[in-house]
Amino acid sequence: MAVFVLDKQKRPLMPCTEKRARLLLKRGRAVVVRLAPFTIRLKDRIGGKTQPxxxxxxxxxxTTGIALVRDVERIDPDTGEVYRDAPVLWLAELTHRGARIREALTTRRNFRRARRHRKTRYRAPRFLNRTRR
Structure with a gap:
């Protein structure tokens, strides 16, 4: 998709393509800042214009879907109608922890139940032996 770019003073610039990022890194004009999301910092550029x-x-x-899109308004030359176009620059998917927590609690509950009911198959039931004499 796109690679995030920072200038020399660590201010954000417009994202670039993976190919351009590879070339900048190979030529020594950029360094890697983060791996997730992949971000590079240019060594020789300060400031620049950004698009909305x-x-x-x-x-x-x-899961929650996250998309970084560029706001582009286009005017149809025939009708003069304004419509919005949104080219996607970056996509991500955030998985919620709720299901994992529930599965972990279920697994724990099953282990405890198995531990409590283990090796009690031929014993006499012991639920009426707690009365006072």
Whole structure:
């Protein structure tokens, strides 16, 4: 998709393609800042123009979709109608922890139940032996 770019003073610039990032790294004009999300910092550039970006969220019960899109307004030359185009620059998927926590608690509950009921197959039941004389 796209690689995030920072200038020399660590201010964000417009994202670039993976190919351009590879070339910048190979030529020594950039260094890697982060691996997730992959971000590079240019060594020889300060400042620059940026385009308007928008963060889109798609909330779900198990995962949330995250998209970084560029806001582009286009005018149809025939009708003069303005419509928005949103080219996607970056996509991500955030998995919620709720399901994992529930599965861990279920596994724990099953282990405890197995531990409590283990090796008691032929014993007499012991639920009426706690009364006072």
């Amino acid at each position: 970006l928008r963060l889109s969220l798609d909330p779900g019960s198990k």
